[in-house]
Amino acid sequence: MRVLIVEDESRLAENIARSLREIAGYAVDLAADGPQGLQLASRNAYDLIILDLMLPGFDGRQLLVQLREAGQQTPVLILTARDDKESLVTLLNSGADDYLTKPFDLGELLARAKVLIRRGKGQPSPLLTVGDLQINTVDHTVRRGERAITLTAMEYRVLEYLAHRSGAVVSKSELLEHLYDYNWEKFSNVIEVYISGLRRKLNDGKQRQLIHTLRNQGYTLQE
């Protein structure tokens, strides 16, 4: 998963980014003002945008409106110091998916970020299931039937992304774009490594293959 944080208070942005990287294993990009945020958001495919309201250049609400007008569906989580009903209602009506008022709890921010990402992929439950494969996105555990499967952090991230888009064909570049921040190109060869590792751990003998390769198109996770 790849997240964009638009926040001009650099210390706060850093803290959120580190938390998202370390705990949720997301790739995170940072923007410090409105124009930069808009540029990154329109150039890259993000799974979530965390947006501060008071920004130099133009403020978060304007950025949000421009994104939505451009047809961007990415879930947006607003960070705001204002907690009056009217401004929050205005925000939600402008296309925000959720908000947190400052000062907020980092744990809560992580939980809400996960929910928004899941919902953005049309998966309302934290438990992703493909056939007899179960992925718990809260504690990052994976089971196939009765068997618990231990994955590395990167393998888990690849599998979770494929599970979110289960049934669809996911290209290698899409995977890269959502798993790494803006310098993803240099990781282009590692995807095959993770995929083969995943195949090995998920199968364990006679079970059916879940990850399929479509030549020159990408991968798909389905029964």
Place this chain on the structure above:
Amino acid sequence: MRRNSIQNRLIASVLLSQALLTIGLAVTGVAYTYWRLLSTLDSGMQSHALRIGALVRYVDNSNGKVYFDDSLLPPPLDPERPDLFVVWASRSGLLFRSPGWPEGLELQPGEDLHWNLEYAGTPYHALRLTRVKILDRGEGRAFRPQTLTIIYASPTSHLRQQVKAAGAYIALISLGLMLLTLGLAFAGVRSGLRPLQTLASQAGLVSARNWELRIPSKVEQVEELRPLVEAMTQMLDRLRRSFELQRQFLASAAHELKTPVAVLKSTLQQTLQRPRNNEEYQLALEHSLEDLGRLEQLLLSMLRLARAEQWAEGALRRDLEEIDIASTLLEAMERAQPLAEAHHVRIDLAEAGALIFRADPEDLQTVWSNLLENAIRYSPEGSTIELKLGREADRLEVQVSDHGAGVPAKDLPHIFERFYRGDGSRTRGSGGFGLGLAIARALVEAYGGTIRAESEPGHGTRMTVTLPADRNPVAPPGEKTPDVAS
């Protein structure tokens, strides 16, 4: 404190005047009745006396002797208390006393024509007629005619009774009227004072949530209440303004504190999310300390602003002294020097003589420092900031001019508002909290001065502080300094 009721006082005064009127009327009425009755009695007595005089006749051929012919005497009106009379003739002397003349009563013709007397418990009114002609002509008329003196007295006890009855009648009627007036006065005063109660209950509805004092038209029409209503409206206006100011300050202060608190909280939470090594903990603590330092700066700035605004609103100050404005400018320049050097900006002070002003030097240094810091932040590298100090008639003027980008026209009216930042950012570029200029303005206004900004985009900004030269800003005890808050 003694409680005092307008209603009771009004009713008491109505009653008092009513009582005076009643007493006056009763006394006049009784006196008039008495006088009327007495004069009626008097004329009745006179005609009776004359009729009695007519009973005196000459004795035939007696050379003028007279006698009283009591055979024609009319019966007394009141047999219980018959009238008394006595008749004398000028030559013949006492002629006749009325029947039943009381034993021992001597009535001699005296000086009085009318008088009152009392005999045997019965009051009498008496009159004396003199030179009454004898109607009988006599035979021959060869003698000089005699004249009569008649004293006639009539009991007046019934007259007194009548006067008493009249007095009682008047008193009764007056009492009834007084009760009626009392009722009317009570109702009148009550309804007259009702607008006051309406006003009071309307005033009771005013609260911090609802500042509007609704004045019903019935209250507005009352001439006497107009000064009160006006005073109340004005007082509410002032209260609301000051309350609004406080509320806004609190709201914006709370709002501004949220971000630094969020930063600090996120630093600590992020660190605690998983076990870390010593260097990481050390770094996190250093970051937290920095965050806390910023929070502290913000709090101190807000406190300074709140104090300055209190002074500007007229709070008393006692720590003022005569100081030289030029020296406070030099002090501020020295303080701003490190920041100026970091931005590669030069500060130029146009030399001026000593200008004495009564103030707390720390306040003025804060004003100049804040203006200088602001100018330095918006100055391009290598440019110069000009400081000018001058005196014009009764005003002292300090100007800080920079050659920066200037302030956009839409922001210019707001730059002295607290927490206002033109670019919408909290921290980037300016590095401040948006309080420096607000503090400067509040301090200048606390000394009865004004501050204004002129800016030409692309050419720079000029801030001008004007202070009143002759004004003694120390308010004498009990007297508020004039309200300079706009």
